[in-house]
Amino acid sequence: MLDLRRLQLLREFAEQGTIAATAASLGYTPSAVSQQLAALEREVGAQLLDRSARSAELTETGRLLAEQAEQILAMVEAAESVLAEQRGVVTGRVTVTAFPTGAVAFAPRLAERLRRHSAMQLVLRQTMEGSGVRQVSAGEADIALVDIWTGRPPDTGAGKIRHELLLRDPMVLAVPEDHQLADPARPVELHRLVGESWIAAPQGEPSRYGTDALLADVGGAPAAAWEFEGLATILGLVSRGIGIAAVPALALTAGTTGLAFRRLPGEAPARGVYASVRAASLRRPAIDVTLRALRRAAGDVQRDLAEVLDRIPGA
Structure with missing residues (x-):
């Protein structure tokens, strides 16, 4: 099961382009973002980021998952909205x-x-x-x-x-x-x-x-x-x-x-x-x-x- 918070981090990284910008955008430390993305790689069983000493960029697999993350997160939010609507509160x-x-x-x-x-x-x-x-x-x-x-x-x-x-x-x-x-x-x-x-x-x-x-x-x-x-x-x-x-x-x-x-x-x-x-x-x-x-x-x-x-x- 993929962790939704980590998918959100991956999606944000795809938009921001760097670990530092992603961390600043979401209020995390760069170290925490890097650790969570590494955990997502272990969940997926594939390399998502191509890292060097000074930078990181999405691999082809990372780009594909980031695109899917956009849809997954939207579907989860839509489902939560429907359930909340049904409760009527x-x-x-x-x-x-x-x-x-x-x-x-x-x-x-x-x-x-x-x-x-x-x-x-x-x-x-x-x-x-x-x-x-x-x-x-x-x-x-x-x-x-x-x-x-x-x-x-x-x-x-x-x-x-x-x-x-x-x-x-x-x-x-x-x-x-x-x-x-x-x-x-x-x-x-x-x-x-x-x-x-x-x-x-x-x-x-x-x-x-x-x-x-x-x-x-x-x-x-x-x-x-x-x-x-x-x-x-x-x-x-x-x-x-x-x-x-x-x-x-x-x-x-x-x-x-x-x-x-x-x-x-x-x-x-x-x-x-x-x-x-x-x-x-x-x-x-x-x-x-x-x-x-x-x-x-x-x-x-x-x-x-x-x-x-x-x-x-x-x-």
């Missing part, structure tokens, strides 16, 4: 990961709606941008709240992952409270702001796509733009007069003082906020009630965003 632990501003906005609403299900446990974790879908795919999380700036939904992994659009979150301009644009009578003209000190996420971060799209028609983001990770950090710097920034409207929930916000001219770039979940787990009652709670919470968040945007001076 909402039980078990559901792990939700979310990007930071999504976690802040959704956590209280989600907890309020799920607390009546006393036999289930909700775990909500903040995650690094861009890693939510990978965590769901690897089985580290059940549902991920992910933000997508491209206008296209995330990849489904050949149907393995389902994505549901929950809301759209437009960008707004954040400036220090003593900035000239803190005066609502002054128009927001992007071409006049190119010379400002812009603070943006580093290249490759999801929110940087929104800043680049916003400034594309006026020459793009300045080459000397300050780059910092994390919207809370960016807003803190803006509040200290270091520069200006374009941020998602959900960032207004951070409560940072010393800031003024303005709506952007035209159709501002917006991110889509999606709930991503493994297709094999959709029939689990706990997953179903959590997704329904997320949909209702998203409706509340969208209404709150609309009210906040109505109070922000226009361009």
Whole structure:
């Protein structure tokens, strides 16, 4: 009998490519991963990894088993979901990961709606941008709240992952409270702001796509733009007069003082906020009630965003 946890390790190794990356992804030590994969080789009776002093890669047998592991693990989860559905009782632990501003906005609403299900446990974790879908795919999380700036939904992994659009979150301009644009009578003209000190996420971060799209028609983001990770950090710097920034409207929930916000001219770039979940787990009652709670919470968040945007001076 093949050990399912070891199959999960093999599948993760196939995705990550190294023992160290697999260990970091799943929260193990490299030594533990190596030992478990060696134990799997003994179970199978074949070499799965071709090891050298500095690296390891899958053998042909290892690649074949990793492909089968994907299907085996999905079938096991689907069977567990059907059995849970038959029992009709909402039980078990559901792990939700979310990007930071999504976690802040959704956590209280989600907890309020799920607390009546006393036999289930909700775990909500903040995650690094861009890693939510990978965590769901690897089985580290059940549902991920992910933000997508491209206008296209995330990849489904050949149907393995389902994505549901929950809301759209437009960008707004954040400036220090003593900035000239803190005066609502002054128009927001992007071409006049190119010379400002812009603070943006580093290249490759999801929110940087929104800043680049916003400034594309006026020459793009300045080459000397300050780059910092994390919207809370960016807003803190803006509040200290270091520069200006374009941020998602959900960032207004951070409560940072010393800031003024303005709506952007035209159709501002917006991110889509999606709930991503493994297709094999959709029939689990706990997953179903959590997704329904997320949909209702998203409706509340969208209404709150609309009210906040109505109070922000226009361009």
